[in-house]
Amino acid sequence: MRKIIKNGTIVTASDTYFGDILIDDGIIVMIGVDLDDEGAEIVDASGCYVFPGGIDPHTHLDMPFGGTVTVDDFESGTIAAAFGGTTTVIDFCLTSKGAPLKSAVETWHRKSAGKAVIDYSFHLMVSEVTDEVLAELPQIIEEEGITSFKVFMAYKNVLQADDGTLYKTLLVAKEQGALVMVHAENGDVIDFLVRKALEEGNTDPIYHALTRPAVLEGEATGRAADLTALADSQLYVVHVTCAEAVWKIAEARKKGLRVFGETCPQYLTLDQTDLERPDFEGAKYVWSPPLREKRNQDVLWNALRNGELQTVGSDQCSFNFKGQKDLGLGDFSKIPNGGPMIEDRFTILFSEGVQKGRLSLNKFVDVVSTTNAKLFGLFPQKGTIAIGSDADIVIFDPSVERTLSVDSHHMKVDYSAFEGMKVTGEPVTVLVRGEFVVRDGLFVGRPGYGQYLHRRRFGEADKPAVKKLPIGGAY
Numbered sequence: 001m002r003k004i005i006k007n008g009t010i011v012t013a014s015d016t017y018f019g020d021i022l023i024d025d026g027i028i029v030m031i032g033v034d035l036d037d038e039g040a041e042i043v044d045a046s047g048c049y050v051f052p053g054g055i056d057p058h059t060h061l062d063m064p065f066g067g068t069v070t071v072d073d074f075e076s077g078t079i080a081a082a083f084g085g086t087t088t089v090i091d092f093c094l095t096s097k098g099a100p101l102k103s104a105v106e107t108w109h110r111k112s113a114g115k116a117v118i119d120y121s122f123h124l125m126v127s128e129v130t131d132e133v134l135a136e137l138p139q140i141i142e143e144e145g146i147t148s149f150k151v152f153m154a155y156k157n158v159l160q161a162d163d164g165t166l167y168k169t170l171l172v173a174k175e176q177g178a179l180v181m182v183h184a185e186n187g188d189v190i191d192f193l194v195r196k197a198l199e200e201g202n203t204d205p206i207y208h209a210l211t212r213p214a215v216l217e218g219e220a221t222g223r224a225a226d227l228t229a230l231a232d233s234q235l236y237v238v239h240v241t242c243a244e245a246v247w248k249i250a251e252a253r254k255k256g257l258r259v260f261g262e263t264c265p266q267y268l269t270l271d272q273t274d275l276e277r278p279d280f281e282g283a284k285y286v287w288s289p290p291l292r293e294k295r296n297q298d299v300l301w302n303a304l305r306n307g308e309l310q311t312v313g314s315d316q317c318s319f320n321f322k323g324q325k326d327l328g329l330g331d332f333s334k335i336p337n338g339g340p341m342i343e344d345r346f347t348i349l350f351s352e353g354v355q356k357g358r359l360s361l362n363k364f365v366d367v368v369s370t371t372n373a374k375l376f377g378l379f380p381q382k383g384t385i386a387i388g389s390d391a392d393i394v395i396f397d398p399s400v401e402r403t404l405s406v407d408s409h410h411m412k413v414d415y416s417a418f419e420g421m422k423v424t425g426e427p428v429t430v431l432v433r434g435e436f437v438v439r440d441g442l443f444v445g446r447p448g449y450g451q452y453l454h455r456r457r458f459g460e461a462d463k464p465a466v467k468k469l470p471i472g473g474a475y
């Protein structure tokens, strides 16, 4: 059924204006003033912003890690994402050394098909570059539309790859038109520091942060950028937390390198002292890289504002406090790394960013949606409000004041990392390809509605947004 979203303030990465949006068959077919279309359902957006749906480029749903599996899967995770104003997620497909990449991708399709309520795609982890991997990667790009690879420079003996693997992955990415993503921390030195801390009897959650100093994130970020320069390739540094890493990205970009950086809401709002909470509550804040000293928050906000960092992902990776985080009682290194952020990414960026004058409205849209779509081969199908784009739309009421809490969130996880945080603004209605997933604060979506997205290669010319011209008075 056709719909018209009326009376809202439409905001894209470049423009802010009053207007109506006509949707037909899941696509935006017209934008104008006082649009009328007999038979179309009218959706009133008075007093609200009308944003393109958020694109979360960094999630771990239904992921095995640290001897357990994340609580939120593609169903609960994407429902929570939708409530939070996110209409597309790109999840990390983990691979194992020696096993065909294709089988890992099939596993991720099994986890997501029939469950996701919003659209989704996968990045592919690369842990080794053997002849078999070299033969398979072009096939995966072609058949699956997976055009981004993830290399972990940390988590020694678990996910970590060596520098040779990173370099070879960068070369393949250059040749094939893919974007290499790195978790940039020096895993070898961290491993040494963790062992030393435990030998010295330092077992509390705060030692997670103290054994992963910011300089080791900066060092790994610089190393990855240098290897990118050598390979003449492209790099995306995930979850940037600190000044040391921002400086390395800024330096690389000043040299003209294709290096991009993402940060996350937790690094913009929480800090290292959260790991010192009593009664082992600090474990709720254990993820990697760790929370940093508060002074880094201004650096990250400024870097988003001035373009040194380009995107905000959630790094959703939720483990219950009871029964999962407590695997690390008496040994911080056994606390499963990760936190629940998928639902609050969009609103925190609006509330802490736009409302507090740190980001313009347009920059907000850019970092939570548009640049994410561009870097990961989804633009302009996703990431904007334009004729021909998918009608992935968030009707956002900026006047609602609320308090984030486990009691009101939609994730399955048993705590909120942002418990008690007061925010302004709420995604009240969310559409994916023109269908309501959340309507007036209620879930009306369907598991399995979410479609798998094949993505274009890095740097491929954008296809025009116009898929259907409203010619001949059709509208």
Ligand SMILES: NC(=O)NCCC(=O)O
Pocket: 060, 183, 286, 287, 288, 289, 315, 317, 337, 338, 339
């Ligand atoms: N971030 C985290 O601690 N867990 C998820 C895996 C990763 O992104 O490093």
Ligand SMILES: [Zn+2]
Pocket: 183, 238, 239, 288, 289
């Ligand atoms: Zn990571």
Ligand SMILES: [Zn+2]
Pocket: 058, 059, 060, 315, 316, 317
């Ligand atoms: Zn992650």
